[in-house]
Amino acid sequence: MDTPPYARIAGDIKRRIADGRLRPGDRVPSTRQLARDWDVALATAAKALALLAQEGVVIAEPRVGTVVAEQRGAGRPAARRGSGQAGRPGGARERVVRAAVELADADGLDELTMRALADRLGxxxxxxYRHVSGKDELVLLMVDxxxxxxxxxEERPAGWRETLETSARLQWAAYRAHPWMAGVTSLYRPLPSAGLLKHSEWVMSALAGTRLDATAKMNVHILLYSFVQGLAANFEQERRAxxxxxxxxxxxxxxxxxRMRAVSESPGYGAFAxxxxxLGEFDLDLDRLFEFGLRPLLDGLARQIDQPG
Structure with missing residues (x-):
């Protein structure tokens, strides 16, 4: 009788652990990586990781991924690093949320399903559903x-410009590390995220003493957010492509x-050609583009905020 593909994958990882190629704490290949390496469906790769988790061979580490578990005695995994948190209220929920973030980071938010998450966690x-009501709440917790x-x-900078710049840079760092975030919320349907609302609070506090009316303040807030989100969306678009x-x-x-050369050399495209x-060689670097655009954006806002009408 042939061994099922998921069992062969699990067996290979066990062999790598046994011969020292994978050691306790080492990250094992992701679901998507296993699917590519073994030419199997994502569900098959996820089932292999779930089997390993159920056997105590691997464990999901928040902010890290699925790693080889420490072994104690009769194959029982040691408590994960930071396991003191498990006894605290919310510890199990945080483990669920962090595993969901790791899955979305690796495979995109579309691949994050409750079933895939359960398989990852064993x-x-x-x-x-004892920890989250569904995917909508899960995504909200992930963003937070x-x-x-x-x-x-802890303390907001004194000036509005420094406040907005700090907010933009921190949001950029979050989107940069987790590209799926750019597709979670839109300007028309903002996400009721406590984390994102902290940035809103900061911006409005900074603009409270300026000459702007309420509508203009909201426009400034939306413009800053959309500048960061709009650039960051390209990371996820490129991952999908x-x-x-x-x-x-x-x-x-x-x-x-x-084809680009043929179009540019046709009549009507002389300036572009x-x-x-x-131009020659051009290396698109979104981090540099963020830096290139942030200062002029703030300069333009300064003319609206600081100069009398």
Missing amino acids: MATMSL AVIDDHPLP RAATGLSDDEWMSAQEE AFLGE
């Missing part, structure tokens, strides 16, 4: 957890080069 799917990882300073095509951005651009010749 739990029954229905048991997750990520924002809390990039906390605002790479997953769908198997091509890096450089490889995709190379494949479009001939000349520009391409002047």
Whole structure:
């Protein structure tokens, strides 16, 4: 009788642990990585990790991923690092939320299902509902957890400009580390996140003593948020494109080069063709673009906020 694919994957990871290639605390391959390496469905790879978790071979570590468990006695895993938290109210919920963040970081928010999360944690799917009411609440908790990882300073800077810049940089760091966040909320349907509302509170406190009316203050807040979110959305879009095509951005651009040249050399595109010749090699770096745009954005707001009408 043939061994099922998920069991073969689990067996391979066990062998790597036995011969020392994977040691306690080492991160094991993600669900998506296993699916690629073994040419199996994501569900099969997830089932292999779930089997290992049920056997105590691996454990989900918040902010890290699935790692090889410390072994004690008859194959029982040692308590995870920071296990003192498990006895505190909310400790189990935090483990669920952190595992969800790790799954979304690795595979995107679309791949985060309650079943996949339960498999990652080695739990029954229905048991997750003791900690969260559903995916909507889970995503809200994930956003709050990520924002809390990039906390605002205890004291707000004295000036509005310094306050807005600090808020923008911390939000950028959160989106940069967790690209799925950019697709969670929109300007028309803002997420009721306590973490994001802390940034709103900061901005409104900073603008309270300015000449702006309430509508203008809201416009400033939305503009700052959309600047950060709009740039950060490209990280997740690129991840999805790479997953769908198997091509890096450089490889995709190379494949479009001939068509792009044909278009730019056709009548009516002379200025653009000349520009391409002047530009030469261009490396799109969103971090540099963020820095390039933030200062002019704040300069423009200063003319609205500081200068008399």
